[in-house]
Amino acid sequence: MALTVHVPEYLEDCELVAGEDLAREPAFWLAHLLLTVGDPGEDPERYGVDASVYEEMVERISNPEEPWPVLRVPFEGGHTAYVVYANFDDANNVDFFVRHPAWGRLGYLGQFGVDEAGPGLSWSELDILAEATQNSSEGLTDSSQRLLLLLPMLGDAEIPREARGIVAQALTLCGIRSDAADELATVLVGEQGPGSEPHWTVTADNPIAVCSSSYSPRHIPLALGITPSQAQALADALNGRG
Known part of the structure; x- marks a missing residue:
């Protein structure tokens, strides 16, 4: 039985359970990426995932009659990134x-679903969170899994070529089948070029970078309202200085 996850600042009247066991299944990673930033109509077989297994996984992570799966990425300074499959009776979101x-509050990165919002991470932040030192016995420890889990939040005009x-x-x-991975990666990372958006900048008022996109929760500083020392600690962690 999956362990209950308690997030007191999150939505009331919902049951959250640890979903890290899903990370063992290629079908989960394909579903997670296609249902957020990819094409949900893609044939899973071309990526090496049996269609029936894929359909079962989609049902598993979007079933409103079951507790909501949560996957976690602990990183420096006692911070944790959460991904929640919020499955209401009439809608499915990924928070x-x-x-x-x-x-005493949450710092929202973004959401896929009814009210989509993002991006929530620059490339450098995503890379740092994927490789961050594991400071907790809970959550994902594998850097590839951490990268793919948070990848839907990526939005950056300055993504390096090696991304x-x-x-x-x-x-x-x-x-994912190796001969299809390059093509899928191109879709997931997106195209950059002259005039691309968004950009990430640090202002004089807060050490945490903000996003130029008005659709991003990070158009204002992440976790706005935390103390200056907490904001600095979060900025340091997101920049690999924690």
Whole structure:
């Protein structure tokens, strides 16, 4: 039986359970990515995932009659990124947020579903969170899994050339067929070029980078309202200085 996950600042009247066991299944990674930033109509077989197994996984992570699966990425300074499959009777969302037990609030990265919002991470932040030192006995420890879990929140005009190769390698390591991983990685990372958006900048008022996209929860500083020392600690963790 999956362990209950308690997030006191999250929605009331919902039951959350640890979903890290899903990470063992290639079908989960394909479903997670296609249902958020990919094409849900893609044939899973071309990625090496049996269609019936894929359909069972989609049902498993979107069933409103079951507790909501939660996957976690602990990182520096006692922070944790959460991904919640929020399955209401009439809608399915995937919520991304960051939490620290001392904040008393959540820092929202974004959402896929009825009210989509994002992006929530720059490439450098995503890369740092994927490789961050594991400071907890809970959550994902594998860097490829951590990268793919948070990848839907990526939005950055300054993604390095090597990003697609890094994502393709992560896909392969998580069970996606290698000859299809490069093409999928290109779709997931997106295209950059002159005039691309969004951009990430740090202002004089807060050490946490903000996003130029008005659709991003990070158009204002992440976890706005935490103390200056907490904001600095979060900024340090997101920049690999924690």
